[in-house]
Amino acid sequence: xxxxxxxxxxxxxxxxxxxxxxxxxxxxxxxxxxxxxxxxxxxxxxxxxxxxxxxxxxxxxxxxxxxxxxxxxxxxxxxxxxxxxxxxxxxxxxxxxxxxxxxxx
Numbered sequence: 514x515x516x517x518x519x520x521x522x523x524x525x526x527x528x529x530x531x532x533x534x535x536x537x538x539x540x541x542x543x544x545x546x547x548x549x550x551x552x553x554x555x556x557x558x559x560x561x562x563x564x565x566x567x568x569x570x571x572x573x574x575x576x577x578x579x580x581x582x583x584x585x586x587x588x589x590x591x592x593x594x595x596x597x598x599x600x601x602x603x604x605x606x607x608x609x610x611x612x613x614x615x616x617x618x
Contacts, residue, residue: 518545532561536582560588584609
């Protein structure tokens, strides 16, 4: 996957959303090799919170800013000129939330 991440980084991609793991995790902007890069890094969301079970976290990886492994829900993305925002919308009965915004680079 390093070729994908490098191409995305080289072309100024802002964020990537994946759902391969059954949990929620948000990473801060980072380089293809996982180093923090707040000025032009790619923010990643892992949102696999619509399935029938959750995975548990092992070791927390660098640049992980928010995570949850027990709430079902969806990620709502809001795109604006020059910025984007997000909000994790939990399923009924869940209390986890995550919402912020960021400027585009």
